[in-house]
Amino acid sequence: MKAHTVYKTINTKERREFVRITEDVAAAVREAGVQEGMVLVSAMHITAGVWVNDDEPGIQTDALEWLDKLAPPSWRRPANEVARGLLPEGGDYRHHRLGEDNGDAHLKNLLVHHQVVVPITGGKLDLGPWQEVFYMEFDGQRPKRLIIKVLGD
Amino acid sequence: MKAHTVYKTINTKERREFVRITEDVAAAVREAGVQEGMVLVSAMHITAGVWVNDDEPGIQTDALEWLDKLAPPSWRRPANEVARGLLPEGGDYRHHRLGEDNGDAHLKNLLVHHQVVVPITGGKLDLGPWQEVFYMEFDGQRPKRLIIKVLGD
Amino acid sequence: MKAHTVYKTINTKERREFVRITEDVAAAVREAGVQEGMVLVSAMHITAGVWVNDDEPGIQTDALEWLDKLAPPSWRRPANEVARGLLPEGGDYRHHRLGEDNGDAHLKNLLVHHQVVVPITGGKLDLGPWQEVFYMEFDGQRPKRLIIKVLGD
Numbered sequence: 001m002k003a004h005t006v007y008k009t010i011n012t013k014e015r016r017e018f019v020r021i022t023e024d025v026a027a028a029v030r031e032a033g034v035q036e037g038m039v040l041v042s043a044m045h046i047t048a049g050v051w052v053n054d055d056e057p058g059i060q061t062d063a064l065e066w067l068d069k070l071a072p073p074s075w076r077r078p079a080n081e082v083a084r085g086l087l088p089e090g091g092d093y094r095h096h097r098l099g100e101d102n103g104d105a106h107l108k109n110l111l112v113h114h115q116v117v118v119p120i121t122g123g124k125l126d127l128g129p130w131q132e133v134f135y136m137e138f139d140g141q142r143p144k145r146l147i148i149k150v151l152g153d
Numbered sequence: 154m155k156a157h158t159v160y161k162t163i164n165t166k167e168r169r170e171f172v173r174i175t176e177d178v179a180a181a182v183r184e185a186g187v188q189e190g191m192v193l194v195s196a197m198h199i200t201a202g203v204w205v206n207d208d209e210p211g212i213q214t215d216a217l218e219w220l221d222k223l224a225p226p227s228w229r230r231p232a233n234e235v236a237r238g239l240l241p242e243g244g245d246y247r248h249h250r251l252g253e254d255n256g257d258a259h260l261k262n263l264l265v266h267h268q269v270v271v272p273i274t275g276g277k278l279d280l281g282p283w284q285e286v287f288y289m290e291f292d293g294q295r296p297k298r299l300i301i302k303v304l305g306d
Numbered sequence: 307m308k309a310h311t312v313y314k315t316i317n318t319k320e321r322r323e324f325v326r327i328t329e330d331v332a333a334a335v336r337e338a339g340v341q342e343g344m345v346l347v348s349a350m351h352i353t354a355g356v357w358v359n360d361d362e363p364g365i366q367t368d369a370l371e372w373l374d375k376l377a378p379p380s381w382r383r384p385a386n387e388v389a390r391g392l393l394p395e396g397g398d399y400r401h402h403r404l405g406e407d408n409g410d411a412h413l414k415n416l417l418v419h420h421q422v423v424v425p426i427t428g429g430k431l432d433l434g435p436w437q438e439v440f441y442m443e444f445d446g447q448r449p450k451r452l453i454i455k456v457l458g459d
Binding site for chain 1: 158191197223251259262264266268298
Binding site: 205 | 307309311350376377387392394403409412413416419420421423451
């Protein structure tokens, strides 16, 4: 069995950002020389996620607006009464007692999930026609790491 | 290491549907002849999910009603004020500018996640007593593919 | 390829509880003698989840309060109008017709996801600086099982 590990550091300009990483994952698989296997793509931080979906800007704007209602930041006004109702009782996250302001990003990490596993067949990522791999940053503007771990033969 | 890949095409009668696939996954494992390993079960489309839960119709009806509140379709009236508040600002998904009407299905894909990994022990799926594997279709009535990838020895 | 399987039984004092299991996962990897690989950590029940996040009590209290709004128990008053709107039509889960009262726990299982895969590099869990592995129980006070499956070389 072959194993190959790539760490990628991502430092987004915006606090929240979608970063397409399909090509990074494909490159790691090529470097590994694995024909049949799996590649784990996993955020090493707890305020980010990894999502496989379409590279369509409308979906990304829809998704972020919606995640901001489901898991509202407390550093800005909630979008509406539903978002307000999903903020913690008292209006601020307990996590912020430690000086943080990213409580919402931990909950977005829960919703999105921090990792995916992509199948490798015939030396290539075995994705469907519209599947692209995205790193979803919810508390960026600082260097954060992602691990790409290829396993197979 | 052995690898075995099965593609399954699913074409649901209903737009949204739960399809039990435990037996398909178990069959792929038997064909692979793998005694110890893992099997990745992953939707190849971006408007579907894979969920491991009980094969109990009440749970499935509960889950779909609830997902329709959390990620409301714009092709029908929202169930209540909470669902209305979780629709995009303006009432329709940006993704629909391209002529689609499945913006909600992309968000349901995010919530459910598009894949699971099932452990294989002693040549069998190592699931708990009530765990069944379901493909969850959110935009069906057309052929869509699922990959089942078995790895192990 | 080496494979090593550990089953862990968890019986929480509280109905809902976060149980840190990073050390159990690390121990399984050491026992396996795997240097490069992956370890699957998967609840064998359908009313629990596995989450990788910070071991910070504020985050855990925030997360449980919030999950109780998104997927409200019907065995107590909903926290507010948003939680009430996310209960099933009629106020109770269809799943409860069978005598259960854990319909919300099945939906929390969907949100959290029941499993994670942790990379193994140089014989150790390759986690980020704040990543800890938690079993999240949503219907405990009885013995429930978790599988830890190590694969690699």
